[in-house]
Amino acid sequence: MDEDQAERDLEFLTRHREALLERSADSMRLINSFLADGYSVLFEGAQGPLIDLEHGIYPYVTTSPTAFYSVGSGSGLDPAAVQNRIGVLKVYQTMVGNGAFVSEDHGELGGRLQAAGGEFGTTTGRPRRCGWLDLVHSRWAVELNNYTSVVLTKLDVLDSFERIGVCVAYESEGELIHEFRPEHRFLENCKPVFRYFDGWQCSTRDVTSFDELPEAAKDFVAFVGTYLETEIGGVTKGPRDDDMLVRTGTALEGVVQR
Numbered sequence: 001m002d003e004d005q006a007e008r009d010l011e012f013l014t015r016h017r018e019a020l021l022e023r024s025a026d027s028m029r030l031i032n033s034f035l036a037d038g039y040s041v042l043f044e045g046a047q048g049p050l051i052d053l054e055h056g057i058y059p060y061v062t063t064s065p066t067a068f069y070s071v072g073s074g075s076g077l078d079p080a081a082v083q084n085r086i087g088v089l090k091v092y093q094t095m096v097g098n099g100a101f102v103s104e105d106h107g108e109l110g111g112r113l114q115a116a117g118g119e120f121g122t123t124t125g126r127p128r129r130c131g132w133l134d135l136v137h138s139r140w141a142v143e144l145n146n147y148t149s150v151v152l153t154k155l156d157v158l159d160s161f162e163r164i165g166v167c168v169a170y171e172s173e174g175e176l177i178h179e180f181r182p183e184h185r186f187l188e189n190c191k192p193v194f195r196y197f198d199g200w201q202c203s204t205r206d207v208t209s210f211d212e213l214p215e216a217a218k219d220f221v222a223f224v225g226t227y228l229e230t231e232i233g234g235v236t237k238g239p240r241d242d243d244m245l246v247r248t249g250t251a252l253e254g255v256v257q258r
Contacts, residue, residue: 028076035081040258043071043082049141050182051099057184060099068145084255086233087147089138090154091220093167094119094128100187103131103167103194117157132165132194135227140180142228149233149252151244152221155213156237161199164220168227169193197223204237210245 013020034041049067050056056066065073072079092113095101104110110130113119119128142150158164170177170190177190200214207213213221213235225232233252236244246253 085147087150093131103134103192105131134167149231153236155235165194167192168195210247
């Protein structure tokens with residue numbers, strides 16, 4: 001940060017200091033008082049555990065925790081009070097910045113996913129690296145965060161693909177590897193092993209329930225859930241609030257209906 005920007009930030013904080021202090025509170029007591037009064041409390045995280053400060057592939061990590069444990073360390077809430085842990089997972093893989101990305105595609109596929117998914121940084125506009133969904137990595141993330149349900153997003157991005165891949169194992173030095181290791185040196189020497197599915201090749205944007213999805217799309221979702229050994233509570237097929245298709249009878253349905 002340049003010196004002029006630092007001075008502007010300091011001036012801003014000084015000008016708004018009293019307003020900020022008037023609104024400050026002990027988050028632990030505040031949240032617990034809401035829970036005692038019968039309210040539901042929602043915590044929203046960002047980014048994935050691969051760049052978590054404690055568990056990620058250092059040095060290619062961010063400056064803060066990104067895994068579930070940060071709910072307790074950041075808010076003061078007892079993590080045992082959290083009844084539902086909902087993971088959010090794209091149906092393909094993306095990454096911003098440097099670091100090992102086993103399933104990254106450097107050719108036409110990566111560019112096609114990037115264009116179809118609008119994969120450019122919200123703030124910086126920097127293009128995201130893209131590839132097929134890495135289920136080896138995803139299963140580790142599910143295990144680390146102990147999700148009760150997973151939502152698959154951007155299903156509609158895959159609508160036009162003739163076949164769709166998922167990474168189900170790694171190959172390194174002639175060995176087939178099924179367990180993820182968050183070690184950068186290890187990952188950068190791994191190659192992806194893909195399983196492919198027939199695409200559905202029709203639009204899902206106007207679908208209004210999970211059961212209305214094409215059979216090929218439901219087969220794809222079912223495989224991901226089986227591999228992750230976790231409930232796939234729903235999928236999204238667009239950016240709108242009503243574009244999430246919640247599966248009947250899932251734990252996520254109970255959360256959404258509250």
